[in-house]
Structure formats: C-alpha cells, structure tokens
Amino acid sequence: MIEILTTGLPNTVQDLGRPGHLALGVSHGGAMDRQALAIANLMLGNDPSAAGIEVALHPFRLRVHIDTAVAITGADCAVSVGDRPCPPWWAMAIRAGETLVLEAPRIGARSYIAFAGGLDLPPVMGSRATDVKGSFGGLAGRGLSRGDRLALNPAQCGLPAGGFGSALEERRGAADGAACAIELRVLPAAEFDAFTPEAQAAFTGNEWSITNDANRMGYRLSGETLSLLSPLELLSHGIVPGTVQVPPSGQPIIQLADANTCGGYPKIATVIEADLWRLAQAPVGARLRFLPVSIEASTEALRANRQRRRDFIAARNLIVGKQRAP
Known part of the structure; x- marks a missing residue:
C-alpha cells in the first residue's frame, strides 16, 4: 500500500x-x-x-x-x-x-x-x-x-x-527547451499540400513555442500564421497522438495522449511515434522545431527505440543474475 x-x-x-x-x-x-x-x-x-x-x-x-x-x-x-x-x-x-x-x-x-x-x-x-x-x-x-x-x-x-x-x-539535453529548440521529426499529413508554399516552408523552417494552453490532450503552439491555398471544409476524421492540426487561427495544435479521436481541422504533419516522448517532456514555453523525414526513417527510429528496450532488458537481467549467483 x-x-x-x-x-x-x-x-x-x-x-x-x-x-x-x-x-x-x-x-x-x-x-x-x-x-x-x-x-x-x-x-x-x-x-x-x-x-x-x-x-x-x-x-x-x-x-x-x-x-x-x-x-x-x-x-x-x-x-x-x-x-x-x-x-x-x-x-x-x-x-x-x-x-x-x-x-x-x-x-x-x-x-x-x-x-x-x-x-x-x-x-x-x-x-x-x-x-x-x-x-x-x-x-x-x-x-x-x-x-x-x-x-x-x-x-x-x-x-x-x-x-x-x-x-x-x-x-x-533533448528536452531542455530553455537552452535550445526541441527537434521533432515529422511526416507530411493528408492536407499538407493544401497549405501555401510559404506555410509549408514556415512550418519546418521556423521555431514554435508551446503556449499555456497545453495538457494531456494537446499543445497549442505560437508562431507564424499558417495559411491554406483556399478555404477548406472537412468532415470530422480520425486523428492520433502526434497529429498536427491547423485551425482557422493558423496556429498549430499537436494532438497528444488524451486527444479527441476525430476532428475536422486540416492536418499539416504528424510527429513520428518515436519522438512523442520529447513532446511529453517539453514544458510550457519550450521552443520546438519540426524536421521532415521519410516513412523509412520514421520506421527505423521506432525500431531503434524497441531495440534499446530489448538491450536494457538484457542488461538488467545480467546485473540481477550476477547478484543472485552464489
């Protein structure tokens, strides 16, 4: 107890x-x-x-x-x-x-x-x-x-x-947003091409700050306004942790662990699963920078995370086994 x-x-x-x-x-x-x-x-x-x-x-x-x-x-x-x-x-x-x-x-x-x-x-x-x-x-x-x-x-x-x-x-130092911007790898989302070339460049070229409107559901970011090529209305559709939506304000929202399961805002990118821990450790006010990667790189990063877990299990078992040995 x-x-x-x-x-x-x-x-x-x-x-x-x-x-x-x-x-x-x-x-x-x-x-x-x-x-x-x-x-x-x-x-x-x-x-x-x-x-x-x-x-x-x-x-x-x-x-x-x-x-x-x-x-x-x-x-x-x-x-x-x-x-x-x-x-x-x-x-x-x-x-x-x-x-x-x-x-x-x-x-x-x-x-x-x-x-x-x-x-x-x-x-x-x-x-x-x-x-x-x-x-x-x-x-x-x-x-x-x-x-x-x-x-x-x-x-x-x-x-x-x-x-x-x-x-x-x-x-x-990966989560020390006070010293430097936290780098997050992203994949383009379904509506990426619906944003202007300037918005696409700004999304990955500029830094973003986590506002006070941040919790387990998601983080609202502050930075350059991201604009669409033309007005876009979408039916609500499935979203997952890491989805980066852009509401009419043009300021992105990153969906996190307790995010709604669907939403209608255009999606510009998705933070890869292997980097979601970096967001979890980013405090309010931290600065973020998005780095575009390929699906292959995203898959390899997840595979590397899982291998590190397997390596840790092996190391722990070795330590505990030595302790128990006569």
Whole structure:
C-alpha cells in the first residue's frame, strides 16, 4: 500500500494506454512519455505496461506502508527516499514508513514512478490508465489527491545493493527547451499540400513555442500564421497522438495522449511515434522545431527505440543474475 501525501490533480495513474478503441471514441491515453514508464517498469522486472504514476505537477510526495521497490524516470528532478538522495532514472528499495519525494524538474516536465509488481487497480477496457475526460480508469477516473491510498500487486524484485539505473544518451539535453529548440521529426499529413508554399516552408523552417494552453490532450503552439491555398471544409476524421492540426487561427495544435479521436481541422504533419516522448517532456514555453523525414526513417527510429528496450532488458537481467549467483 502507498499513501499520497503531496500532489495535484494533473498527477494520475497511467500505464501504456488502451489502443484499439478509437472507433468507440476512446483515446489511446496512457503515459505521455511511454518510453520512460516502460523503462521504469523494466528496471523492476515488471511488465512494461504495469500501472505507475505520472507526475506532471511537482513537488510530489508519497509514503509506502510495505517494503517494496520503486523506479523513477522521466524528467530530471531531485529525488529522495527518506533522507537519502537518489540519482534520476534509478531503481531502489524502499522500506515501510519511508517517504519518496520528487522535487520540481531541472529539465523536462513529467516524472514516472513504477512500483515492484505495479499498482493493483481494476483494468477498464484492458488498461489501468486514467481517462479524465471519460472519468474512468486509474483511481475512479480522476487525478490523485492527498490521502489517496493505492494497493500494490505482490512481487519479488531483486535489485543490487544501492539500486541501479539507466542513462539514455538520446535524452541528454533533448528536452531542455530553455537552452535550445526541441527537434521533432515529422511526416507530411493528408492536407499538407493544401497549405501555401510559404506555410509549408514556415512550418519546418521556423521555431514554435508551446503556449499555456497545453495538457494531456494537446499543445497549442505560437508562431507564424499558417495559411491554406483556399478555404477548406472537412468532415470530422480520425486523428492520433502526434497529429498536427491547423485551425482557422493558423496556429498549430499537436494532438497528444488524451486527444479527441476525430476532428475536422486540416492536418499539416504528424510527429513520428518515436519522438512523442520529447513532446511529453517539453514544458510550457519550450521552443520546438519540426524536421521532415521519410516513412523509412520514421520506421527505423521506432525500431531503434524497441531495440534499446530489448538491450536494457538484457542488461538488467545480467546485473540481477550476477547478484543472485552464489
């Protein structure tokens, strides 16, 4: 059992989402930074899709009431267990009665906490992810509140003394929107050719800022106005996380994990799946730059992400195997 001590409503229970239900009007949902949650679970020997906590509003504090193990990934923030500071992207044992604290991020926007065995909550449509719009999943379909208590699935987690962690090189500075623009690879979307040549050039040639109108549904951007060749009316059609729509204002909107499943605004591009974690870690005010790539490059980037996950599993198993060896 864990007890929430300090939190905010943007902090929710998440797993890797509930794909396959867009036709029913149900968003994919799940962790905004799916890679971070999956790696946190793998550190503990969990299934990558085990339910954990997505922390979007810091500081965050919880107390555990049983001996267990936790892993913290995502944003680069100060982490402590009791009076012991811990490095980022780290898995460690935590004893009953101890408090876990996550301070405001130095770089990034969202932190992820996985627990040995995962959070024990009933699945809805195959997932424990919180869908706040639909008020289902997670903990009664809502954000976490002070005093909430969550049960853990039973688990045995072998960790080296002092714990162990991961350092993904691609993340070093990748989400530091204050220092430089975050680069996002994109593919042209269905209505790309409906935009003027000037708009097409501006979309990939200029930088864009994330406005205050940003949440798990999507980010509104600020930058040069993108114009169509001529007025265009569309019936609502399916959209997915990463879709970049352009409303009449000419300022793009990027759809994210809890996005609507359909919409009628023209689509200029789609952020490739392998780069969605970069958006998840981009805070309000961060600057973005879009880089056009081929479908082949997009597929290879996704394949490389999956290979990194397999490599991490192998490395963890080697470390834990050495610890258990007589």
